[in-house]
Amino acid sequence: ESEDAWRDVDAYFVDMLLVEDEALTAARESGHKTTMPRAEVAPNQGKLLAMLCQISGAARVLEFGTLAGYSTIWLARAVGEHGHVTSLELEEQNAAVARANLARAGVSDVVDIIVGPAAQSARRLIEQGAQPFDFVFIDADKPSNPEYLRASLALTAPGSVIVIDNVVRNGAVTDPESTDDRVRGVRTVLADIARDPRLDATALQTVGFKGWDGFTIIRRTR
Ligand code: SAM
Numbered sequence: 001e002s003e004d005a006w007r008d009v010d011a012y013f014v015d016m017l018l019v020e021d022e023a024l025t026a027a028r029e030s031g032h033k034t035t036m037p038r039a040e041v042a043p044n045q046g047k048l049l050a051m052l053c054q055i056s057g058a059a060r061v062l063e064f065g066t067l068a069g070y071s072t073i074w075l076a077r078a079v080g081e082h083g084h085v086t087s088l089e090l091e092e093q094n095a096a097v098a099r100a101n102l103a104r105a106g107v108s109d110v111v112d113i114i115v116g117p118a119a120q121s122a123r124r125l126i127e128q129g130a131q132p133f134d135f136v137f138i139d140a141d142k143p144s145n146p147e148y149l150r151a152s153l154a155l156t157a158p159g160s161v162i163v164i165d166n167v168v169r170n171g172a173v174t175d176p177e178s179t180d181d182r183v184r185g186v187r188t189v190l191a192d193i194a195r196d197p198r199l200d201a202t203a204l205q206t207v208g209f210k211g212w213d214g215f216t217i218i219r220r221t222r
Contacts, residue, residue, distance in 0.1 A: 003211070010208035014043045023105035027070040030101060034094045040070035041139070041165065042209040049137060049163065050078035052217070056161045058135035062125075063087040064118045064148050065140030069098030069111075075137065076107035085111045086125070086133070088118035088140065119144060122151035132157040139165040142182035145189035153198070153220070160220045164189060168205050168214035190216065198222050 014020070020028075020043050031037045041049070049071060053061060059082065061075045066089035076085045085107075089095045095115045102108045114121040118140050136152045138145060145164060152162050167173060167190065172183045193201045193216065201218040 003207075006207040007209055010042060010044060018043055018047055021105075023101065024070065024073055026104055027068050027073055027098075027101035030068045030097050031070075033097045034068050035091050036067060036094075040067055041074075044208070045165075045206070045210070045215075046071055046074035048215075050074040052161060052163065053078035053135050056135060056159075058161065059083040060131060060133045060135070061085040062122075062133040062136045062152065062155060064122075064136075064138045065089065066098045066113055067094050069101040069105075069113075071137060071139065072098060072102065072111055072113075073105045073107060075135075076102070076105070076110045079110065081110060083110060086130075087111060087113050088121045089113055089115055090117055090140070091115075119147050119151065122148070122155065126151065126154045130155060132160070134160050136160065136162040137165070138162065141185075142166060143185040145185040146192055149189050149192060153196075156220055158198075158220055158222045162218040162220065164216040164218070166213050167203055167216045168212060170212050193218055 028040060031040060053075060059079055061079055063072060066072055066087040072085060072087050092115050095113045098113055102111050133156050138148045167186050169183055172178055173186050178184060193199050198220055199218050200221050201216055203214055203216040205214040
């Protein structure tokens with residue numbers, strides 16, 4: 001069956017190319033203590049995020065959706081001790097699990113988790129005149145994607161990179177009649193990206209541990 005083969009290939013790539021240390025493994029396995037078990041990115045996707053940060057030279061990262069801090073650890077390690085990650089999470093329960101994972105990974109000093117609705121937290125960052133972020137990972141509630149993109153544009157400068165997760169949704173993304181708010185959130189944000197002259201983007205489908213889904217990768221050109 002093709003899904004088994006996808007999983008086997010992911011396992012092979014992860015075995016060959018990635019070192020997931022105890023802290024990352026523990027963060028992944030702590031998912032059951034959160035409100036959304038198994039919702040973290042796959043290991044090879046976490047490493048993709050880290051590499052995109054490194055390739056683009058990002059030092060300041062903004063994340064929408066912390067969960068147990070699995071992707072947050074990849075991002076924090078990518079920016080190093082002189083960088084910073086601000087991660088926005090709705091649920092205190094998840095933030096508490098994430099804080100323990102970040103401490104175990106040795107990146108607590110590099111990460112701030114802001115608990116509350118991400119749209120509100122982002123608005124506060126804008127009002128406070130936060131220094132621009134170089135890299136944004138949008139992975140919270142999908143209906144809010146358009147709002148999170150708008151906030152990201154207020155919080156970044158030209159040259160920044162924005163990644164949005166889960167843009168395929170098992171293929172549902174192509175359905176213009178979809179009544180699923182998550183699908184509509186993806187379709188609206190893609191249309192917003194397409195018509196924004198400041199943004200250049202592509203999207204990739206992915207298969208593997210996490211089934212069939214994909215990323216949008218956006219570069220802010222001006
Ligand atoms: N980025 C994480 C990773 O890969 O390890 C996974 C994030 S999980 C897919 C989505 C997270 O967004 C959950 O922890 C959920 O509680 C959070 N979330 C949902 N609605 C939110 C909101 N309105 N504001 C902030 N976070 C929210």
